[in-house]
Amino acid sequence: QLAASCAAWAHDLERRAVGALHFPAGAEFLGSHLFWGKRRLRPAPHEGVDLCEVREPTSAGGAGEPRPLPAGFGLLAVADGVVVAVFEDFVGRTVVMRHDHERVPGLGDGETWPLHTLLAHVDLAEGIVPSASVLQTSSVLVAALAASKTSAPPHAHLSLLAAPTSFPWASLGGWPDLLSFSARREVAFLEPPLMALPQ
Secondary structure, eight states, rough: HHHHHHHHHHHHHHHHTSSEEEOOOSSSTTOSSSSSTTOOOSOOOOSEEEEEEEEEETTTTSSSEEEEOOOEEEEOOOOSSSEEEEEEOOEEEEEEEEEEEEEEESSSSSSSEEEEEEEEEEEEEETOOTTOEGGGGOOOOOOOEEOOOSSSOOEEEEEEEEEOOOOGGGGGHHHHHHHHHHTSSSEEEETTTTTTOOO
């Protein structure tokens, strides 16, 4: 069901951006290099996908040149859920939303873990704080692409994460902590089902 929610979310983004999502090399899940600048090597495989460009349709029915998504471009929740964490990142902020209706087998603990979506490098909408409920169907924006404070262009990073129900979100210090939990196999990053969208 989350795959269908992701597809609907992406198609709504494309409709509002007036173009089809385009993923330059390095924006993909597990990519080894950055998608901008000198395309430096990432310190670890990319744990999500970067939403940075769309291709406008041409009069002939094809796709035109990639166009960057602008700072301030609004984002909806990927699916119904609850905000469990908000923290700073190198461009803006990251919001983590838990989707209890979607669960996957945990990593060796015999439990099923709820899925979470993370939207990073964003400015948060008013009221997007831990324990806030979010609804995909409400058409209420949860975030907007942040203006970049670095050489990275404005973009939204989307991660899909499986984590135990008991995960200590309140004490999480940000991405470095989250990546440490991932390296210890206490959470698992999964590929967001977006790359299969028609290009």
